[in-house]
Amino acid sequence: MGLLTLTKVSKAFGNQQVLKGLDLDVPQGAIYGFVGENGAGKTTTMRLILGLEPLDSGTITFTGQPVKFGHTQGIGYLPDVPAYYGDLSAREYLTLCGRLTQTAHLHERVGEMLHLVGLPDTRRRVHGFSRGMKQRLGIASALLDRPAMLLCDEPTSALDPAGRREFLALLASVHNETTILLSTHILSDVERICDYVGILHAGKLQMQGPLQALLAAHTQPATRFTFSNEAQAQAAATLLGGAATASQVTVTTDAQAALRQLLAQHLMPTAFNPIKASLEQLFMEVIA
Template sequence: MNTLSISNLTKTYANGIKALNNISLDVPKGMFGLLGPNGAGKSTLMRTLATLQDPDEGVISLGNLNVLTQKNEVRNVLGYLPQEFGLYPKISSEVLLNHLAVLKGITDKKERQEIVKALLYKTNLYDVRKQNLGGFSGGMKQRFGIAQALLNNPKLLIVDEPTAGLDPAERNRFYNLLSELGENTVVILSTHIVDDVKELCTNMAIINQGRVLLRGKPLQLIARLEGKVYQKTIEKNELKLYQKKYRVISEKFFQGKPIIHVIHDKHPENGFVPVKADLEHVYFSQIYGQEASILKS
């Protein structure tokens, strides 16, 4: 059970929005990043993989399991941390984790206590195990979410927008926790934060408007852009002119003036300076740039 296979997945909601548009992906064991802006279809795909909703068309298999027809079997080997989840504020993490372990079928008391203790240590929550969840910070709640997702030692772990709203220190703690999980598990990290994927994932896909735009290994995708990314500081009133003349993939302001990044096969001269390609350039080239033939070749 080492691979998740998604084939021709389509989902249109009653309001006419096509959230998934013929998506096909093979997700190997390890950390897989699903990168895309808000509204790209990521959460719809995650809920479908987590057996919470059905697609209109398509097939999903996890090893020998049919995810769409063998939902109970899939749930036995699934861990899921949704984008938003509720916690009982007046219960301690230890008590709630023990309760959730019972619900997941861990009925032997001694075994359950050992699993709960190990997961509280793993998520660095053991010292606050008696504290009510209502007093937890956002990062602590996310780490508790991972603990409950790991109760059944899952073969597929789905993590949806886990670091949104976390401060840099909590984000780093979460990175360290997630990085340990991908050795024997298919882990899908769905996010709109490029750094999440850059820090953690050995494979990735970029999704927007329900379509897979690009897939591959982050370092290889970055290498395809190397020597093709340039930047220049311009005047505000020049932006549209440069957008017409060059393939501008991003712009940001520094000391009141826009700095643009462009993709070009050779040095565009005219004051542009080369910059080292990174995953943010790969992402912007797909989401905001024109058709990225450089990367898809």
């Protein structure tokens, strides 16, 4: 059993059944990517885990104990766009958070957290912080009380590509402090830092496990042939039964055999490259 386990969890709002018997298992020490389309129920699941919403049926256990509605679970939470008291400095804000949770050795712990997330310990007010700095402060406050798990709800959705890259590197670097459950629909973010993945669709987890093992088991190796014009690509697609986009054709059959077929018909690709199995391929298969 994992650090966090959801068993047959169901949740409806009115007559909309959002979760229909969700099973989810997050191993200790994982960076678990929880992916699903918009409206799939990721935030709802996170709110159930945090005890902010009651379950209709099923069970949730965290560190072996049942999660109860209305009780603090000792889980850190980072929302997509964290909100702060802008007139405080980072240290003042973290000190306020730490007093509320009665964090031990608060002064030292605040210093440690500022150092961990790379924020300067100055009098600068939070309202002048960039979005990236606010995310850093969000991680520092979520980890302040040493939670065994950090829940991040679509944390990169408001960041530009450079901000996303920086944030993901930071998340990977705090990984030895805590287990991480990251909800997102940005599949490349999951590929970049997660070692486990679960795909939520139609109210259930359709697939979960170690990311690389799932990719290896469920996706076919593919090759992309590039031609000098679209007409050749179309002819090659007809010959090989692959999919053509502009001057490229992607096939999942044996690459050498495909190349021999092309050359026999005087269709000479200008390049051919193996395509790495991607989470996007897997995701599209699952939700098809």
